[in-house]
Amino acid sequence: MSHHYSMVAKHVNNIQAEDKIFAANREAVNAAAMYGKEQVINATVGAILDDEEKLAVMPTVMEVLRNIPDTEYAAYAPIAGTPDFLEAAVSAAFKDSRPEGFIKAVATPGGSGALRHTIWNYSDIGDTILTSDWFWGPYKTLAEENLRKLGVFSYFDKDKKFNLASFKEKSSELLARQDSLVILLNSPAHNPTGFALTGEEWLQLLEVLKHQAADGTKKITLLCDIAYIDYAGPSGRDFMKHLSNLPENLLIVVAYSVSKSLTMYGLRTGAAIGLSANKDVVQEFYDVCQASNRGTWSNGTRCGMKLLSTIMHDSEILLQVEAERKELEQLLVERAAVFTEEAKQIGLDTCPYKAGFFVTIPAIQPGDACDRLKKDNIFAVPLTRGIRFAICSVPAVKLSGVPQKIKNAIG
């Protein structure tokens, strides 16, 4: 009876069977059910598992969440977010490195919501959004869902440093044909590679943008995706001071999320934080993001907002949370050391890892390589030109030998 009939509108180009990351995770979960957890390495999803392979939840965070009053779960949050949350999100994002300038935040579901609002409001339909060639796959989904394209520059030069020349070339190329340019930059603890720009590289990048903004004809928005910043070591926020006093047509948006910072991925709590030397630009940012909230998902998860604001307003609780997070960061450091040292020994090339949840291995045919790894019960995520391996979810004891198996799978 049923025949192939399509109901969707002509512009809908974004049909896909299943998200690659969650699909790979599903396969890994099935394999663990079949062969036993100890036989399976599930390096798919970006969530920290402890050394017993249980989802790491910080006890203090959970205790604060459990003690939130009933109404803070039940009630609607204001469309823009509760004021105490917005203040807390700005503090948590910048900590001691708050740039000078006007700053206003709007609550969004995780960092994804901040990306959506920035793409939607600060580029034109049909525009190309710019990011690095190694990127989190959903950047493309976010661009395409909103009828933009995603263009890339080479993130690394031949010395595995920030490729300023490529960034300059690609951004200039796009600005030559677009009125506006939205750039998605994920640093530090970059997903998927673990890369971070140095302070010097940040200055160079901003010099390029200031030069491009200089004649005032173009509108440039630099979205700093700092999803993993709380796992990037003590210097992770050093770049923020460079974001002060930029030209008014160079807007900074910081995508902040509690997903990783509080390991509360499922609460969908985050913020889009606008920063500009021009007060109007930041007020406009707040206004359009608030309207965009109402026009997409209405408002945010109130208990997640209360969770962050409670933690940020009590210095004792905050210290405890930071200590617990430090332990998780230490897990990542250990796991990364095991992986990258073996990789070095056996000559497996990796992208330049500095910190974070993932290590990425370049590969010509990543899909095939990931399929071969599945036969060893190793599950990772195929990217366009490599394999993303989530060290965040694999205990150190399971990691030795993995680089060799990856090397074999790449062939």
Added chain:
Amino acid sequence: MSHHYSMVAKHVNNIQAEDKIFAANREAVNAAAMYGKEQVINATVGAILDDEEKLAVMPTVMEVLRNIPDTEYAAYAPIAGTPDFLEAAVSAAFKDSRPEGFIKAVATPGGSGALRHTIWNYSDIGDTILTSDWFWGPYKTLAEENLRKLGVFSYFDKDKKFNLASFKEKSSELLARQDSLVILLNSPAHNPTGFALTGEEWLQLLEVLKHQAADGTKKITLLCDIAYIDYAGPSGRDFMKHLSNLPENLLIVVAYSVSKSLTMYGLRTGAAIGLSANKDVVQEFYDVCQASNRGTWSNGTRCGMKLLSTIMHDSEILLQVEAERKELEQLLVERAAVFTEEAKQIGLDTCPYKAGFFVTIPAIQPGDACDRLKKDNIFAVPLTRGIRFAICSVPAVKLSGVPQKIKNAIG
């Protein structure tokens, strides 16, 4: 130093200072702080307050939520939603009135997310979305954010029945110039009027749509916004049986939300439920909504999903929740009786209320009338042609005399 400078893209037309509903609520909250709660009537937000004017939280719902395991708060949900939630959402939406046909659901943040995905995927940019002339204000925000317009038909005829002729005229007019038509229909317990179509009126509406769909050249999507259905009495779901066996180019989307059904507004949990006699159409619906999830807010609040699925999978808990909800519904029935009976006595015209959270009073200059009401410390929401009064949040004892004050304010 600062001068007026705009950074947003040209298509962004959706800047507004503050959402009207939340703005009116803020004023009411301020007045209560200044004059005392007992002096202020806050009839702004669509959330049930008990007779002590505290947010009504169902004890059993809260207990289930408190007992959800840590990881069900912390972990990411799959992009489309957890399978047990999606099953529970379909059961909760249709109960014993599940239509025949293929049905697939995708998790969304409340009903708003379901509206966004339906507008985005099933109409063209620039299209006019159709709804009733009395409508929830954010329908317009949702349309405009997504670069659609909002058009209206007259919901009521002169006898305060469903205005079939107007519905037919406006939908035909739009279909004459558009390839597709998305209709947002909020019934039963309509926000803002409390109206519901009768079974007979539903049949007539569907006959119109089937006729319009008959030659197969047009794509029609009827979104049934059932946000308040669990407060619409035992016959609230009777219309659902008429949704079986519709033509393949007439898609039904049900926007389901736990916000009101579980009085858990702040968890942002809901679902877009697609229904069609054609399997491919429903699969496509699932696919595009899943992709849209990833391209806007990524995934949903996991604890909200677990909350609903826990309740729906335990018949004893479900019975308790339904009993507690029945008490809340009874509050609404009492309050509506007080309001509408006085209105009748004093000759204050209201829209045809049958059930739900709101009573609406037609007014020529609703903004002015609401401003005058503020002087009596009565806070309600000005609509285009009337005043929305949230009986859900005002105890019965405070209601007597209010219709007279509204009559005076309208002048």
